Amino acid sequence: MSGQIGGLVVTRWRDTNVGKSTPGKRKKKIDQQLSAQNLRLGLVTKFLSPFKQHIKIGFDKKTNKNPGFQTAVEYNLKHAVTGEYPDFAIDYRKVVFSQGPLDMAWAAKIALTGDHEILVTWEVPETSKIKVTGNDVCHIMLYSNKGPRLVHLGKLYVTRGDLQFSSAFSMNYYGETLHAWIFFSSPDNKAVSNSRYIGAIEIPEKEQVQAGG
Amino acid sequence: MGKLINGPMGTNIGKLGGYVSYFLHGELVTRSIGVIDHWSDAQYANQLRTALTTALLKPVKEVINIGFRYSPKPKRSWSAYTQATSVNKKQAIKGLYPDLEIDFGKVVLAIGDIPVPLNPQVQLSDGRIRFTWDADQEADGADQNDQVMCVAYFPETFQSFNKLSGAKRGEEQQDIMLPSFTEEMQIEAYICYVSEDRKRVSDSVYLGQLVWNKD
Numbered sequence: 001m002s003g004q005i006g007g008l009v010v011t012r013w014r015d016t017n018v019g020k021s022t023p024g025k026r027k028k029k030i031d032q033q034l035s036a037q038n039l040r041l042g043l044v045t046k047f048l049s050p051f052k053q054h055i056k057i058g059f060d061k062k063t064n065k066n067p068g069f070q071t072a073v074e075y076n077l078k079h080a081v082t083g084e085y086p087d088f089a090i091d092y093r094k095v096v097f098s099q100g101p102l103d104m105a106w107a108a109k110i111a112l113t114g115d116h117e118i119l120v121t122w123e124v125p126e127t128s129k130i131k132v133t134g135n136d137v138c139h140i141m142l143y144s145n146k147g148p149r150l151v152h153l154g155k156l157y158v159t160r161g162d163l164q165f166s167s168a169f170s171m172n173y174y175g176e177t178l179h180a181w182i183f184f185s186s187p188d189n190k191a192v193s194n195s196r197y198i199g200a201i202e203i204p205e206k207e208q209v210q211a212g213g
Numbered sequence: 214m215g216k217l218i219n220g221p222m223g224t225n226i227g228k229l230g231g232y233v234s235y236f237l238h239g240e241l242v243t244r245s246i247g248v249i250d251h252w253s254d255a256q257y258a259n260q261l262r263t264a265l266t267t268a269l270l271k272p273v274k275e276v277i278n279i280g281f282r283y284s285p286k287p288k289r290s291w292s293a294y295t296q297a298t299s300v301n302k303k304q305a306i307k308g309l310y311p312d313l314e315i316d317f318g319k320v321v322l323a324i325g326d327i328p329v330p331l332n333p334q335v336q337l338s339d340g341r342i343r344f345t346w347d348a349d350q351e352a353d354g355a356d357q358n359d360q361v362m363c364v365a366y367f368p369e370t371f372q373s374f375n376k377l378s379g380a381k382r383g384e385e386q387q388d389i390m391l392p393s394f395t396e397e398m399q400i401e402a403y404i405c406y407v408s409e410d411r412k413r414v415s416d417s418v419y420l421g422q423l424v425w426n427k428d
Contacts, residue, residue: 101272104372108395125391126390
């Protein structure tokens with residue numbers, strides 16, 4: 001059962017039924033510090049929402065009592081928000097989707113190969129034990145802030161040793177700027193690397209493509 | 214936390230009142246149980262120091278496991294990592310809470326009695342980091358089969374390139390190739406000797422900070 005009955009709200013949270021009392025009405029006015037915090041929190045939560053699946057891999061630690069998404073919001077709230085009230089913005093370079101001890105991606109680059117195809121390349125440093133790290137699974141996130149939404153990429157199983165990832169995506173992103181991040185996870189999903197911002201690519205306008213094409 | 218040897222209520226193991234007793238590293242210890250929701254400023258400062266030290270040492274764990282393996286330790290139960298944490302937490306953190314920072318010049322990655330590399334230098338060019346030193350074969354405790362261990366540490370991302378089995382003492386040069394350049398990064402460099410059987414090391418030497426801003 002879930003819903004509100006008078007002063008009681010019954011809902012389901014993480015496999016248990018919980019009951020909470022309804023919140024009281026606000027007596028004091030919201031001051032600027034609080035509304036700034038509300039703005040920042042809303043911004044971060046809205047931004048991170050499309051990435052939930054990846055955050056689940058990158059931030060879920062069994063020792064934490066908070067789910068991975070909450071930890072991710074907390075971390076990004078502290079580190080990835082720039083600007084002054086009321087113009088807060090997300091700093092894409094500082095956003096973190098995963099934290100962990102695995103080697104991160106080095107020299108990652110993204111290029112547009114065709115009007116709806118990307119090629120991401122990276123390198124493995126010589127000191128890295130490629131026989132072991134080469135099997136790490138690669139995760140790429142491509143994001144459009146116009147949506148805001150994640151661009152759906154092909155479900156490919158690409159490993160660090162492949163040194164590249166190419167995928168086509170749908171033709172709905174003309175004229176948009178897409179941002180990309182990369183991180184690795186071990187094949188048994190027990191460890192991850194820190195995520196890295198690869199860069200942004202511009203998808204040309206539809207008319208330009210058709211004219212060129 | 215304290216050690217209770219047959220007192221005040223005899224040797225008890227388990228929970229009793231607000232305390233719990235158990236064996237730790239072969240000794241019976243007792244501590245209080247409770248939930249703490251806030252700490253004093255001094256305690257927060259210490260927690261931040263620990264956090265910084267852990268983040269600092271994680272990427273170079275394999276170096277520390279060699280560098281601190283046979284160094285003399287205050288307690289027999291201490292591992293290489295425990296001692297590395299202790300030494301670096303005390304020496305390699307500067308500033309006052311809440312502005313605590315790692316002092317990379319004071320980070321210690323190895324303690325040992327082989328004499329340190331003589332005239333060690335580091336240079337960054339052509340997409341590689343080049344470590345050079347003088348062989349110093351005649352020094353007391355030097356062996357021609359000693360190898361170098363080189364570390365290129367990236368403080369901004371807490372990653373590092375560790376060369377555990379480097380060139381022999383006599384070769385006087387060791388390179389670490391860098392991947393293609395994407396963005397400007399700082400690099401802190403360290404070097405030390407390790408004997409052929411990995412049972413002896415030299416103290417680690419800080420070689421300075423490099424700035425990687427082109428290929």
